[in-house]
Amino acid sequence: MAEPNSPTQSSVAAAITGTFSTPQKVRTPTREEKESAERRKRPVFREQEETLTPTLTEPEIEMEEGLETAEMIVERQIPLLIEKNKVFGRYTGQFGPFEIVLRVDIDGFNPLLKVSGDYFLISGQTKSYFGSFLADSITAKVVDGMITINTTAKTSWPTSFTKLSIAIKQTSVFQALSPAMLQWYHKSTNTPGAMYVCHNTGRAFRTAQLEQDCIEGVIPTISYNTASLPSGGPDRVLSINSVWQEAGIDMVTSGISNVIHLDPTGPEARWTNAELHNAMVNHFSVYEEKPEWAIWLLHACEHSHGPSLRGIMFDQTGLQRHGCAIFYKNMMGATPEMQRQQLYTCIHELGHCFNLQHTWQKSYATPPKPNMADSLSWMNYPRFYPGGASAFWNTFSFQFDPVELTHLRHGFRPYLIRKRNPFTPAGSSFDVGALFEDNIENNSNLMLKLESKRAFLLGEPVYLETQLKTTSMLDQQVISNLQADFGFVTIGIRKPGGEVVVYEPVAEMDAEPTYTVLNASNPAIYQSSYIGFGKDGFIFDQTGTYQLRAVYYHRDGSRIVSDTLAVRVANPTNADDNEIASLMLNNDVGYLLAFMGSDAPYLQKANESLDLLLSDKFKDHPLAVFVQYIKGVNALRTFKTMTADKKIRVRQPDFEWGQALLKAVIGKSKVGGGLDNINHHKAMHILAKSYQRSGDVQAAEMAARDISTHFNNLSLKQHVKDNINRQAAGILASDI
Numbered sequence: 050m051a052e053p054n055s056p057t058q059s060s061v062a063a064a065i066t067g068t069f070s071t072p073q074k075v076r077t078p079t080r081e082e083k084e085s086a087e088r089r090k091r092p093v094f095r096e097q098e099e100t101l102t103p104t105l106t107e108p109e110i111e112m113e114e115g116l117e118t119a120e121m122i123v124e125r126q127i128p129l130l131i132e133k134n135k136v137f138g139r140y141t142g143q144f145g146p147f148e149i150v151l152r153v154d155i156d157g158f159n160p161l162l163k164v165s166g167d168y169f170l171i172s173g174q175t176k177s178y179f180g181s182f183l184a185d186s187i188t189a190k191v192v193d194g195m196i197t198i199n200t201t202a203k204t205s206w207p208t209s210f211t212k213l214s215i216a217i218k219q220t221s222v223f224q225a226l227s228p229a230m231l232q233w234y235h236k237s238t239n240t241p242g243a244m245y246v247c248h249n250t251g252r253a254f255r256t257a258q259l260e261q262d263c264i265e266g267v268i269p270t271i272s273y274n275t276a277s278l279p280s281g282g283p284d285r286v287l288s289i290n291s292v293w294q295e296a297g298i299d300m301v302t303s304g305i306s307n308v309i310h311l312d313p314t315g316p317e318a319r320w321t322n323a324e325l326h327n328a329m330v331n332h333f334s335v336y337e338e339k340p341e342w343a344i345w346l347l348h349a350c351e352h353s354h355g356p357s358l359r360g361i362m363f364d365q366t367g368l369q370r371h372g373c374a375i376f377y378k379n380m381m382g383a384t385p386e387m388q389r390q391q392l393y394t395c396i397h398e399l400g401h402c403f404n405l406q407h408t409w410q411k412s413y414a415t416p417p418k419p420n421m422a423d424s425l426s427w428m429n430y431p432r433f434y435p436g437g438a439s440a441f442w443n444t445f446s447f448q449f450d451p452v453e454l455t456h457l458r459h460g461f462r463p464y465l466i467r468k469r470n471p472f473t474p475a476g477s478s479f480d481v482g483a484l485f486e487d488n489i490e491n492n493s494n495l496m497l498k499l500e501s502k503r504a505f506l507l508g509e510p511v512y513l514e515t516q517l518k519t520t521s522m523l524d525q526q527v528i529s530n531l532q533a534d535f536g537f538v539t540i541g542i543r544k545p546g547g548e549v550v551v552y553e554p555v556a557e558m559d560a561e562p563t564y565t566v567l568n569a570s571n572p573a574i575y576q577s578s579y580i581g582f583g584k585d586g587f588i589f590d591q592t593g594t595y596q597l598r599a600v601y602y603h604r605d606g607s608r609i610v611s612d613t614l615a616v617r618v619a620n621p622t623n624a625d626d627n628e629i630a631s632l633m634l635n636n637d638v639g640y641l642l643a644f645m646g647s648d649a650p651y652l653q654k655a656n657e658s659l660d661l662l663l664s665d666k667f668k669d670h671p672l673a674v675f676v677q678y679i680k681g682v683n684a685l686r687t688f689k690t691m692t693a694d695k696k697i698r699v700r701q702p703d704f705e706w707g708q709a710l711l712k713a714v715i716g717k718s719k720v721g722g723g724l725d726n727i728n729h730h731k732a733m734h735i736l737a738k739s740y741q742r743s744g745d746v747q748a749a750e751m752a753a754r755d756i757s758t759h760f761n762n763l764s765l766k767q768h769v770k771d772n773i774n775r776q777a778a779g780i781l782a783s784d785i
Contacts, residue, residue: 051178053147053168054233054242105172131221131761136196139254140229142247146171147179151229151247152254153215154458155189155198158295161186161451164198164215181461182211194219201236205461210235210242225249254458255465257342259289259399262307262695267377269348270391275447277385281425282446292396292427296449297458298403307695311350316532317687317699319353320374322556323644324689326363328666329372330651331691342466344371346395346403351378354685358560360394360399373398379561390441394559396427401557403465405453407536409433409602418452422606426450432562433604462509485541485598488610494521495567497538497601497611502725505618506626508633510642510675511581511589512725513540515599515611517574519567528604529565533578534558539600542581545593553584555643562604571768577727582639590634592620629672632658642675646683648690648700654678674714674723678732681710684740704743712737719759726763728772730756737780 142149151166164187168179184200191197198215212234218227226249233242263269275283285291293300311318329345352358356378363372368460375398380390408429411418423435425445434441449457456464500514506656515531517537530537534554543549565574581589589595594617601609621627632638637655641647647656659680662673688700714732717723724732737752756777761770 051145052206052208052210052243053149053170053689054204054208054213056210056240056242098102117405117723123586131223132222133219134222134226134250136217136219136226138226138252139250140247141250142228142231142245143171144243144245147243149231149245149247150250151215151231151245152459153198153217153229154254154297155187155196157252158297159448159454161455161458161731162189162580163455163459164200164202164213167462176464181463183459183461191219209237210241212236234623246462249301254297255292255342256299256301257344257403259300259344259346260306261302261346262309262351263348265310267348267350268383268753269377269755270388270395270621273385273388273392276390280447281444282448287392287447289392289395289399290553292392292447293399296454300399307366309695309697311689311697313710316691318523319351320349320376320689321353321644321686322361322363323490323647323649323683325361325372325374326556326644327647327651328689328691329363330649342371342403344373344399346399347372347374349374349376352376354558354560357563358558360559362559363399363555363556371402373402391410393427393431397559400428400449400453401559403457405449405456408450409538409606410539411452416758418456420608421450421452422602424450424452426453428453430562433522433606434492435606436573461738476491485600485610486777488608491607491609493603493605493609494519494523494525495527495601495603495607495609496520497599497609499597499599499611499614501597501614501616503616505589506630506671507592507618507621508630509618509672510579510633512577512728513580513597513599513614514575514577514725514727515601517567517601517609521571522569524566524568526564526566526604527574528562528602529574529576530562531576531578531601533580535562535594537558537562537602538578539602540578541579541598541600542588543596545591545595550585550588552578552580552588555582555584555640564604573766575769577725579642582636582643586637587634589618592618623665629662629667629670632661633672641679646679648683648688671722674717677710678714678724678728681707681714681732683707684710685735702739702742704739708739708743709735711739726760730760733759733778734776741781749781753777756780 070130080436125497130538135156136155137155137160140151140153142151148169148171149166149331150169152164154161154163154165163183163185165181165183167181169176170179182202182204184202187198187200189196189198196215196217196219198217200213201209202213205213210233214232214234216230216232220227228249229247231245233244235242261269270289272286272288274284274286275282290300290302311637325347328347352361352374356376359376359380361374361376363374375391375394380387380394405428408424408426409422411419411420420743422429422433425433425434425441426449427447428449429441431438431441433446448454457596463701496518498516498518500516501512505511513533515533517527517531519525519527528537532538534556535558541549542552565571567573581587594615597614597616601611601612603609635658636654637652638659640649640652641655641659659676661667662670662676662682667673684703686702690698690700692698711732714723715729715736718729718732723729733752733756737749740749754777758773760773765773
């Protein structure tokens with residue numbers, strides 16, 4: 050196939066290359082013409098229109114004594130110079146079977162002085178993505194109103210034609226923008242390649258669709274005046290749309306599309322990840338089955354995790370659905386502080402939908418970037434900024450940092466939109482090995498340790514325990530959100546074939562970090578994460594040995610690297626194991642495992658397939674306990690479903706069925722045939738709460754006492770037992 054930039058693509062390149070490279074014989078201008086041209090010269094780019102004031106060209110003449118004095122001013126009329134159009138934005142052209150979308154970023158708001166583009170291949174009635182290019186360092190000059198850009202580009206496809214020249218004629222503000230003439234050249238010989246005439250199709254570098262729904266009683270963010278509180282940057286009124294416009298993204302939205310009624314009282318008012326994902330899949334009306342930027346945003350009150358969770362971004366593997374939700378429980382109100390926090394949270398979650406990482410996690414982006422804990426960006430956490438939240442807000446200019454802007458405006462298309470091509474590496478499979486390199490020194494007094502089963506059946510859910518320990522007797526405050534879905538711990542996995550991937554959750558949760566103090570009496574904290582299924586599907590989907598390593602991001606910016614844990618996934622030994630492995634490695638089952646069950650209609654077949662492991666034939670199979678666990682948890686909670694007319698239907702808990710399932714899970718786990726200790730404790734906690742909510746106080750009290758009794762009899766460290774006893778004593782304090 051011809052390259053879109055090579056001579057094979059353009060049979061007329063040689064004939065038209067003179068436009069760019071062949072000097073034209075021109076008449077030598079006279080001195081008067083040169084002086085006239087000098088007066089007409091303008092700066093290449095002007096931030097605002099200039100006003101010319103008429104000047105005096107003759108001195109005042111004093112008349113002879115005795116004559117009446119008068120001032121005689123001879124004015125020469127100078128025509129006002131017409132303001133020129135700024136030259137930036139998106140240009141589109143086509144030549145042969147290739148269409149190009151060219152992005153010129155040399156003027157306008159916060160220009161980055163870069164040029165980039167995407168190529169698409171047109172075949173019959175179809176169009177597909179071909180590749181992208183980026184020119185980081187450009188040289189631009191203006192001669193007689195013609196802007197010429199010469200640079201060398203990096204391309205996503207192998208080619209020798211990497212030099213390019215772009216010519217754009219300046220026009221007045223009363224005229225349309227001129228086309229951009231793009232000519233490619235060979236990197237060594239300067240042989241002309243293909244040439245494209247690209248017409249301006251918009252000032253934004255990219256366009257995205259945003260659909261918003263809102264839960265009744267929630268007042269979503271509208272705008273924030275940056276002059277309301279101390280901050281960096283210019284004062285201005287910002288909205289979701291204007292923030293993205295400044296970043297070069299045209300966020301097309303009609304505002305709040307639907308207001309959804311939901312009683313704000315009771316446990317059903319909280320949203321689970323399963324409910325949010327179901328709502329996105331069934332009610333994202335602008336979504337189409339093609340790679341694009343289309344985002345659904347729900348403004349809600351509270352997540353089931355609690356009020357500290359302010360935002361969540363969730364996705365569906367293999368499809369281009371992007372959804373996020375904002376939770377206003379802890380940031381309701383119209384004060385400047387609340388308006389600022391609301392806008393920040395919305396932009397932060399939408400940033401994740403463009404594959405922007407947290408600023409302290411840029412090193413495992415695609416491609417990797419430097420981690421920047423001190424970045425003044427929408428993607429940082431104010432508390433993580435050196436000096437704390439106050440220092441962040443006082444300096445924050447309400448913009449993305451330059452690295453993020455480059456990604457948004459000029460990143461290769463697959464880096465922003467995950468492709469639906471299963472034959473190309475996933476975005477997270479880029480070389481991220483350096484992220485998990487050992488520290489040369491570690492003076493933080495902190496250690497990160499990983500624990501897990503060492504052998505798994507193929508298809509068995511993989512849970513990983515992260516332990517953060519202190520080596521000091523002194524108090525040390527640490528972030529206690531060690532569960533991998535919160536982003537304070539990054540987990541890397543080297544697969545049997547050598548590929549290194551990063552676990553990226555289906556639902557990425559942005560919560561205000563919670564803190565705990567480590568010291569002699571509380572030397573460690575522990576949490577368990579399900580890491581078997583993420584944005585790109587199953588991770589442990591082949592037999593062999595896997596190596597796991599994690600990084601914890603301490604509040605002072607320290608990077609605490611764990612030990613390396615090796616686990617093995619064994620081959621099925623019989624027909625039953627092979628059948629169950631195939632059943633468990635279905636992607637829809639992966640969502641059920643990640644969401645701890647779901648009533649979503651699109652997961653109904655997966656739910657039904659798991660019933661095989663509840664049958665008499667397989668109920669004692671080692672993997673049956675995981676099915677009992679997720680189905681039991683889901684049965685004991687409400688499940689909200691949006692109807693077609695945007696009303697909420699609530700399925701109430703099935704206490705009898707759910708309690709029976711969890712009792713089976715707990716019984717197996719007590720004899721070592723079920724869950725790890727952390728998930729076992731969680732299952733016992735859920736069971737005790739379910740008895741309380743169903744009105745069986747006696748059973749609830751017995752279940753709470755059983756937690757302390759069981760774990761006190763295990764060979765656990767005393768501080769772990771003390772924590773479990775404290776939690777057990779408070780389980781029934783409230784029905785929350």
